[in-house]
Amino acid sequence: MNDAALIARLAAELGAALQAQLATLATAESCTGGGIGYAVTQVAGSSAWFERGFITYSNEAKEQLLDVPSALIARHGAVSEAVARAMALGALARSRAQIAVSVTGIAGPGGGSRVKPVGTVCFGFARTARDDAPHVTTLTRRFDGDRAAVRTQSIIAALQGLIDLLQIKGDATASGDCATHGTNVGTFAAPRRARRPHPYVAARSTPSRSRR
Amino acid sequence: MNDAALIARLAAELGAALQAQLATLATAESCTGGGIGYAVTQVAGSSAWFERGFITYSNEAKEQLLDVPSALIARHGAVSEAVARAMALGALARSRAQIAVSVTGIAGPGGGSRVKPVGTVCFGFARTARDDAPHVTTLTRRFDGDRAAVRTQSIIAALQGLIDLLQIKGDATASGDCATHGTNVGTFAAPRRARRPHPYVAARSTPSRSRR
Numbered sequence: 404m405n406d407a408a409l410i411a412r413l414a415a416e417l418g419a420a421l422q423a424q425l426a427t428l429a430t431a432e433s434c435t436g437g438g439i440g441y442a443v444t445q446v447a448g449s450s451a452w453f454e455r456g457f458i459t460y461s462n463e464a465k466e467q468l469l470d471v472p473s474a475l476i477a478r479h480g481a482v483s484e485a486v487a488r489a490m491a492l493g494a495l496a497r498s499r500a501q502i503a504v505s506v507t508g509i510a511g512p513g514g515g516s517r518v519k520p521v522g523t524v525c526f527g528f529a530r531t532a533r534d535d536a537p538h539v540t541t542l543t544r545r546f547d548g549d550r551a552a553v554r555t556q557s558i559i560a561a562l563q564g565l566i567d568l569l570q571i572k573g574d575a576t577a578s579g580d581c582a583t584h585g586t587n588v589g590t591f592a593a594p595r596r597a598r599r600p601h602p603y604v605a606a607r608s609t610p611s612r613s614r615r
Numbered sequence: 616m617n618d619a620a621l622i623a624r625l626a627a628e629l630g631a632a633l634q635a636q637l638a639t640l641a642t643a644e645s646c647t648g649g650g651i652g653y654a655v656t657q658v659a660g661s662s663a664w665f666e667r668g669f670i671t672y673s674n675e676a677k678e679q680l681l682d683v684p685s686a687l688i689a690r691h692g693a694v695s696e697a698v699a700r701a702m703a704l705g706a707l708a709r710s711r712a713q714i715a716v717s718v719t720g721i722a723g724p725g726g727g728s729r730v731k732p733v734g735t736v737c738f739g740f741a742r743t744a745r746d747d748a749p750h751v752t753t754l755t756r757r758f759d760g761d762r763a764a765v766r767t768q769s770i771i772a773a774l775q776g777l778i779d780l781l782q783i784k785g786d787a788t789a790s791g792d793c794a795t796h797g798t799n800v801g802t803f804a805a806p807r808r809a810r811r812p813h814p815y816v817a818a819r820s821t822p823s824r825s826r827r
Contacts, residue, residue, distance in 0.1 A: 430649070430670065436656025437642070437649025440670040444648025447724055447762055449672075455680065456670030458642065458652040463711060464667035468680075499675060512659055550659055 406555050413562035414443045420569040421452040421502065426530075428565070429500035430456035431469055431490040433481065434508040434524060438558045454500045459490065465507075469493025482507050484525050484541035491527030495537050502568065503529045504561050510553045522546040524557045528568045540568070618767050625774035626655045632781040633664040633714065638742075640777070641712035642668035643681055643702040645693065646720040646736060650770045666712045671702065677719075681705025694719050696737050696753035703739030707749050714780065715741045716773050722765045734758040736769045740780045752780070 404412070421428055430439045440456035443449055457468045462481055465471040471489040479485040490505035508524025515521035522545050529539040542564070546556040616624070633640055642651045652668035655661055669680045674693055677683040683701040691697040702717035720736025727733035734757050741751040754776075758768040 432649070432652075434656075435653070436661075436665070437644070437652025437668055437670065440644075440649025440672075441647070441653045444646075444672065445763065445766070449648075453648070454673050455676035456649055456668075456672070458649060458656075458668030458670065460652075460656065460662055460668070461666050461711070467709075468667065497679075499673070551657065554657070 406559065410442050410555075410558055410562065411445060413559065413566065414446050414449075417443060417562055417565050417569070418446045418449055418452050420566055424569060426501040426569070427452050427454040427499065429454050429494040429498035429503045431494040431503060431505040431527075432456065432458050433460060433465070433490075433506060434510045435506050435554050435557050435561070436460060438554055439504065439506065439561050442558050442562065455498050457490075457494060457497070465490060465493075469497060480519065482509055482519055482523055482525055484527070484543055487525040487527035488529075488539050488541045489527075491529035491539055491541075492537055495529050495531060501531045502565065503527075504565050505529075506557055506561055508553065508557060510550045510557075512550060520545065522548070522553050524553065524560070526557075526561060526564055528564050530568060618771065622654050622767075622770055622774065623657060625771065625778065626658050626661075629655060629774055629778050629781070630658045630661055630664050632778055636781060638713040638781070639664050639666040639711065641666050641706040641710035641715045642773075643706040643715060643717040643739075644668065644670050645672060645677070645702075645718060646722045647718045647766055647769050647773070648672060650766055651716065651718065651773050654770050654774065667710050669702075669706060669709070677702060677705075681709060692731065694721055694731055694735055694737055696739070696755055699737040699739035700741075700751050700753045701739075703741035703751055703753075704749055707741050707743060713743045714777065715739075716777050717741075718769055718773055720765065720769060722762045722769075724762060732757070734760070734765050736765065736772070738769075738773060738776055740776050742780060 432439055437458045443453050459465040459468050462476050466473050469490050470493045471486055475485055475489055487505045487507050490507060491503045494503035494505060505527035506524060509515050509519060509521050511521035524546060525543045527539055527541045529537050531537050544560060546553045644651055649670045655665050671677040671680050674688050678685050681702050682705045683698055687697055687701055699717045699719050702719060703715045706715035706717060717739035718736060721727050721731060721733050723733035736758060737753065737755045739751055739753045741749050743749050756772060758765045
């Protein structure tokens with residue numbers, strides 16, 4: 404199966420899973436630049452389960468659209484699990500969706516460093532909880548290949564991670580494992596879970612579920 | 616040249632034109648679902664000229680993220696030049712970009728009507744003006760083909776329209792012709808220009824260039 408066919412299959416599978424749970428999705432994308440949104444909306448009828456997306460390519464966009472604190476970006480870098488977490492929570496807070504995914508990474512060819520080489524991509528997967536703060540998992544992956552390959556693999560990993568998230572059916576105490584499947588994985592950081600919203604987000608004066 | 620290669624060429628050409636004018640781009644997408652953002656960010660270094668994007672798939676997202684009045688959607692429908700205009704203006708107002716494109720259409724297979732059949736897509740192209748309200752052109756196109764074909768043609772038309780807009784170099788009194796090129800055009804509505812901001816947007820209490 405080629406990448407386009409795999410993405411189409413995952414998008415359809417994700418849509419079915421969201422509809423089965425009466426849930427809707429919001430996306431917060433940096434390095435994929437809208438590719439996740441484009442992937443899921445290829446599915447006919449996706450308006451039933453895809454609510455909105457934020458393409459926060461600049462740091463200022465991350466701050467203004469998703470409430471990612473500039474101090475968080477300054478401290479951890481835009482490509483970090485801390486920022487991915489804040490992006491995913493911001494996407495939940497700034498939408499009506501119950502499920503959100505965020506992606507921030509270094510697609511290349513420039514922008515890499517020794518610590519964060521080209522291909523480093525951080526993900527956040529968030530879902531609302533009935534009587535609790537949203538639950539979030541984050542992970543970092545390192546993809547091989549050129550800019551196009553990194554972005555394609557990021558889209559696949561995001562879709563697969565969302566499907567995995569939805570398979571943890573309503574059990575907030577499950578492992579929360581959002582590990583993604585696929586090839587070309589260099590390093591892999593195990594996902595972490597937060598029982599509380601990100602402190603930087605929680606510290607904001609506006610309620611996390613407020614609307615404009 | 617296949618569609619993917621054409622989109623890549625147009626994205627690179629658009630990036631060069633934006634950089635030549637020291638301008639940045641914001642996108643406001645509905646039926647393309649992030650495809651324009653994904654297309655332009657395939658260009659290495661696009662962070663220099665692509666600022667952010669809004670995937671406003673639901674009507675509520677159009678209202679909340681882009682200040683599109685619900686009354687405007689109720690009156691003209693989400694797929695209308697009036698809404699496309701408001702979306703483009705909203706993208707300028709909610710970003711730091713000087714250039715914005717909006718797309719709202721019926722990609723199908725459902726959602727069509729006699730007046731607005733599947734394939735009907737409305738575009739807005741906006742740019743800031745130094746001492747005046749932003750300038751906007753809108754147009755409606757009707758594309759043939761299935762959902763994927765309509766979306767692909769919409770992305771191509773958006774990129775070409777942006778390139779055309781940037782070729783009107785600083786002459787705000789030029790024809791403002793954002794007619795797009797390509798094939799598979801059923802009907803074509805001539806672009807219109809507004810010397811004033813859209814009344815629904817202008818009537819809002821917040822200045823059109825305000826930031827959150």
